[in-house]
Amino acid sequence: MNSAIATSGLTRTFGDFVAVDHVNLNVAPGQFFGFLGPNGAGKSTTIKMLTGLLAPTSGSIEVLGVNFTKYPLEVKRQIGVVPEGMALLGRLTAPEYLRFVGEMYGLDRATTLQRSEELLEFMNLASETKKLITDFSHGMQKKLALAAAVIHAPRILFLDEPFEGVDAVAAGTLKQMLQGMIARGATIFLTSHVLEIVERLCSHVAIIHRGKLIANGPLEELRSGVYAQSEQDGQTGRLTLEEIFIRIIGKQEGATPATEQELSWLG
Numbered sequence: 001m002n003s004a005i006a007t008s009g010l011t012r013t014f015g016d017f018v019a020v021d022h023v024n025l026n027v028a029p030g031q032f033f034g035f036l037g038p039n040g041a042g043k044s045t046t047i048k049m050l051t052g053l054l055a056p057t058s059g060s061i062e063v064l065g066v067n068f069t070k071y072p073l074e075v076k077r078q079i080g081v082v083p084e085g086m087a088l089l090g091r092l093t094a095p096e097y098l099r100f101v102g103e104m105y106g107l108d109r110a111t112t113l114q115r116s117e118e119l120l121e122f123m124n125l126a127s128e129t130k131k132l133i134t135d136f137s138h139g140m141q142k143k144l145a146l147a148a149a150v151i152h153a154p155r156i157l158f159l160d161e162p163f164e165g166v167d168a169v170a171a172g173t174l175k176q177m178l179q180g181m182i183a184r185g186a187t188i189f190l191t192s193h194v195l196e197i198v199e200r201l202c203s204h205v206a207i208i209h210r211g212k213l214i215a216n217g218p219l220e221e222l223r224s225g226v227y228a229q230s231e232q233d234g235q236t237g238r239l240t241l242e243e244i245f246i247r248i249i250g251k252q253e254g255a256t257p258a259t260e261q262e263l264s265w266l267g
């Protein structure tokens with residue numbers, strides 16, 4: 001097996017609209033992979049297909065060398081996911097939910113209990129064990145969804161906007177947890193609009209725009225490609241991922257960047 005995640009011609013349509021258009025991805029085991037794109041580009045739709053939450057219209061997906069369509073359960077056992085809507089069970093408490101998830105993955109009760117306690121402590125949720133999940137704040141729900149996604153020690157973790165709504169202290173803890181997983185050989189595939197965090201964590205980046213992949217590779221290669229172009233434009237110095245992203249998307253749009261437009265009527 002050479003890839004942790006490999007897609008070929010992955011496509012999803014909604015009626016006539018092509019949300020994901022013949023995407024070929026190749027993520028090596030142990031990579032920290034950032035999947036970027038503007039709003040509505042097709043990131044969540046792709047993650048949903050990669051984790052079995054949405055069927056592709058066409059194309060193939062292999063995860064850890066296994067055909068997802070043919071052997072979905074075998075794949076699902078080895079992956080963890082925090083999807084866009086988190087999909088928690090609101091009428092349970094956090095320990096009840098983690099116990100449910102742990103047992104669903106076939107962990108014995110003692111292991112589930114021990115990991116659940118450790119995770120709640122780690123996520124700073126240990127004092128919230130009596131509250132129903134439906135009464136959790138958005139950030140608390142996000143942290144619980146993350147805890148549930150890793151309780152079975154998955155080999156691949158898929159995260160759709162893991163830092164959204166999470167406070168700075170928790171974001172720091174989370175980054176540490178993800179880096180620890182990478183150090184122990186896991187693969188992480190994440191979407192985020194927080195490009196400073198992606199830049200700090202991810203070794204590889206792909207950019208999707210209107211359903212099509214428009215950039216894909218090691219972050220440093222992407223940087224040097226865009227950097228060479230920007231030198232021709234007269235700009236020198238190291239580009240941040242945010243600058244790289246804006247340049248790549250701007251080139252596709254061929255329009256005036258939003259920052260240069262004005263809402264003159266607005267005060």
Ligand SMILES: Nc1ncnc2c1ncn2[C@@H]1O[C@H](COP(=O)(O)OP(=O)(O)OP(=O)(O)O)[C@@H](O)[C@H]1O
Pocket residue numbers: 014017019037038039040041042043044045046
């Ligand atoms: N169930 C659906 N029915 C119709 N259109 C959909 C559906 N799900 C997604 N889309 C459309 O597919 C496109 C891609 O959506 P997606 O949620 O994948 O974008 P995204 O890159 O995750 O965006 P964001 O960064 O805003 O979360 C959008 O135009 C969206 O409206």
